[in-house]
Amino acid sequence: MSEPLALGIDIGGTNTAYGLVNRRGEIITKGNFATAGHGDVTNYIAALTTALLPIVEKAGRSNIKGIGIGAPSGNYFTGEIVYAPNMPWPGIIPMAKLVNEALGLKTALTNDANAAAIGEMAYGAAKGMKDFILVTLGTGVGSGFVANGQLIYGHDGFAGELGHVIAVRDGRKCGCGRHGCLETYASATGIVKSAEEWLDERNDETILRQNKGKITAKKIHEAADQGDKMALELFEFTGKILGQTLADAVAITSPQSIIFFGGLAKSGDLLFKHVRKHMEANLLHVYQNKVSFLMSALPDADAAILGASALAW
Amino acid sequence: MSEPLALGIDIGGTNTAYGLVNRRGEIITKGNFATAGHGDVTNYIAALTTALLPIVEKAGRSNIKGIGIGAPSGNYFTGEIVYAPNMPWPGIIPMAKLVNEALGLKTALTNDANAAAIGEMAYGAAKGMKDFILVTLGTGVGSGFVANGQLIYGHDGFAGELGHVIAVRDGRKCGCGRHGCLETYASATGIVKSAEEWLDERNDETILRQNKGKITAKKIHEAADQGDKMALELFEFTGKILGQTLADAVAITSPQSIIFFGGLAKSGDLLFKHVRKHMEANLLHVYQNKVSFLMSALPDADAAILGASALAW
Numbered sequence: 001m002s003e004p005l006a007l008g009i010d011i012g013g014t015n016t017a018y019g020l021v022n023r024r025g026e027i028i029t030k031g032n033f034a035t036a037g038h039g040d041v042t043n044y045i046a047a048l049t050t051a052l053l054p055i056v057e058k059a060g061r062s063n064i065k066g067i068g069i070g071a072p073s074g075n076y077f078t079g080e081i082v083y084a085p086n087m088p089w090p091g092i093i094p095m096a097k098l099v100n101e102a103l104g105l106k107t108a109l110t111n112d113a114n115a116a117a118i119g120e121m122a123y124g125a126a127k128g129m130k131d132f133i134l135v136t137l138g139t140g141v142g143s144g145f146v147a148n149g150q151l152i153y154g155h156d157g158f159a160g161e162l163g164h165v166i167a168v169r170d171g172r173k174c175g176c177g178r179h180g181c182l183e184t185y186a187s188a189t190g191i192v193k194s195a196e197e198w199l200d201e202r203n204d205e206t207i208l209r210q211n212k213g214k215i216t217a218k219k220i221h222e223a224a225d226q227g228d229k230m231a232l233e234l235f236e237f238t239g240k241i242l243g244q245t246l247a248d249a250v251a252i253t254s255p256q257s258i259i260f261f262g263g264l265a266k267s268g269d270l271l272f273k274h275v276r277k278h279m280e281a282n283l284l285h286v287y288q289n290k291v292s293f294l295m296s297a298l299p300d301a302d303a304a305i306l307g308a309s310a311l312a313w
Numbered sequence: 314m315s316e317p318l319a320l321g322i323d324i325g326g327t328n329t330a331y332g333l334v335n336r337r338g339e340i341i342t343k344g345n346f347a348t349a350g351h352g353d354v355t356n357y358i359a360a361l362t363t364a365l366l367p368i369v370e371k372a373g374r375s376n377i378k379g380i381g382i383g384a385p386s387g388n389y390f391t392g393e394i395v396y397a398p399n400m401p402w403p404g405i406i407p408m409a410k411l412v413n414e415a416l417g418l419k420t421a422l423t424n425d426a427n428a429a430a431i432g433e434m435a436y437g438a439a440k441g442m443k444d445f446i447l448v449t450l451g452t453g454v455g456s457g458f459v460a461n462g463q464l465i466y467g468h469d470g471f472a473g474e475l476g477h478v479i480a481v482r483d484g485r486k487c488g489c490g491r492h493g494c495l496e497t498y499a500s501a502t503g504i505v506k507s508a509e510e511w512l513d514e515r516n517d518e519t520i521l522r523q524n525k526g527k528i529t530a531k532k533i534h535e536a537a538d539q540g541d542k543m544a545l546e547l548f549e550f551t552g553k554i555l556g557q558t559l560a561d562a563v564a565i566t567s568p569q570s571i572i573f574f575g576g577l578a579k580s581g582d583l584l585f586k587h588v589r590k591h592m593e594a595n596l597l598h599v600y601q602n603k604v605s606f607l608m609s610a611l612p613d614a615d616a617a618i619l620g621a622s623a624l625a626w
Contacts, residue, residue, distance in 0.1 A: 082599075130468065145565060147461075147465040148460075148465065152460040152465075154568065156603060157567075159444075160567075176598065178595070178597070244479070247479070248478045251474040252478070252565055253465055253472050254465075254466070256469075284477045
């Protein structure tokens with residue numbers, strides 16, 4: 001007689017968070033444990049089982065529709081985590097299969113940005129929306145593209161890497177080995193890199209200089225709030241590159257909205273007035289003044305769990 | 314007892330072609346008439362009715378599943394042709410509605426590149442494929458993106474304008490008013506523009522110089538076949554820009570294949586060895602050596618009719 005529930009698991013490089021969620025996106029129970037320190041993945045699965053089996057038993061197995069997992073480099077089609085650079089286990093981990101075997105519930109897995117997009121559809125800013133882009137602006141840039149009400153996984157499950165679209169031809173070196181990827185500019189890490197570069201190259205008076213070598217996105221935000229010219233210009237530079245790249249993405253999927261999530265997305269107008277301006281300036285006429293910008297409607301602390309859980313519906 | 318049929322109508326700026334097509338993509342009857350010269354759109358519809366009504370009556374109205382129309386700037390959701398620059402009628406033309414009223418059959422309309430993508434799925438190179446991109450390299454560059462087996466129309470019906478992705482920041486002026494759009498480089502018109510520019514700017518010995526001011530894509534192809542260095546370099550330059558832009562598109566939809574269609578697509582290896590090389594060099598590792606290049610499998614003369622007819626199924 002209980003309401004249907006879904007179990008969401010967000011596997012990060014540091015922490016694994018989980019929660020039991022109802023259809024309205026309310027979290028019934030949640031918890032977390034360290035992802036690393038278990039040795040091989042078998043021991044990690046044992047720890048996960050210890051944490052989750054009591055929750056499954058208590059809620060009643062038949063009330064749980066399934067398990068959704070969000071993980072970096074997660075592949076929806078195979079249920080594998082594939083060469084994730086920040087995970088404790090190397091190579092290809094068949095995580096959905098392992099969790100399914102351990103807990104005896106239908107399990108789906110995708111990457112964290114795709115899970116966030118599905119979470120926004122199920123409980124958040126994209127309820128009822130059929131065409132949108134979810135962009136996470138955090139340490140890196142992630143994205144989930146939804147068209148015709150369905151996530152675009154691509155033929156291999158790896159679609160939606162807006163962070164690795166080349167935003168600046170022959171630009172900054174990216175962790176992926178190429179140059180000029182969007183995430184080298186339009187992430188928290190990217191704006192910090194811009195700041196440190198400018199402090200090396202330029203002689204502007206700026207309060208950021210006192211933190212040279214240990215700039216953070218937060219420090220740039222604070223400096224901008226105090227009217228620091230270089231900090232303001234850093235947001236403009238970052239917003240311009242993001243806006244130009246979004247314009248090209250709009251020409252491909254023509255979304256109703258772009259939904260932003262993640263640390264750098266909290267910069268508000270400091271960043272987004274420039275993103276908007278440069279996106280519009282680079283849009284084909286037919287797309288102009290149509291695409292709304294929304295902020296994620298999922299509560300920060302639980303967004304990853306909610307996103308993962310939404311996969312299970 | 315007859316097999317089900319679909320009526321395909323391709324409305325071009327110059328010519329309107331139509332055909333009655335079966336499920337296997339075989340054309341039962343076809344014909345064409347001039348698009349212009351009828352005065353207003355009411356008279357055009359009268360001409361269309363005169364041509365098509367006897368075909369509908371002969372085939373038997375109940376055997377025809379519907380009508381599909383491909384037209385430049387066609388919008389699937391509204392059935393309208395919207396400010397098409399090369400059409401004889403200005404503004405917004407509710408073409409699907411007009412044809413539906415004239416012929417009494419369910420009518421759907423989309424733009425010509427989307428129709429080509431649907432045609433490839435129904436009868437051509439994309440049979441059974443769920444994720445691919447159709448790229449037309451003709452006077453301009455058009456595209457249709459298919460994900461999860463469905464065409465991406467976007468929220469407004471205008472998705473899939475790869476030709477207006479900015480391929481070269483601050484590059485060549487485009488007909489759309491912006492700068493550096495892919496179609497200003499990677500179309501038949503684009504490669505000709507490159508040739509004329511180079512003839513102005515450079516002093517290379519090239520057999521193209523004798524045609525300065527009246528270069529065509531065909532002449533560049535012929536010169537390249539004769540080993541002309543500038544002509545070969547023009548294909549390399551064009552292929553590089555197309556390859557770089559396709560790499561970014563792959564990062565968004567991760568297609569199984571990219572299918573090429575149109576005049577410039579007939580350049581074969583002269584062009585595509587460079588497209589392939591530069592696309593691969595600009596792909597994120599996870600996408601490398603996965604995306605096949607295919608040529609359209611629709612017969613040239615009838616491709617537009619077939620694509621349009623496929624909309625009706």
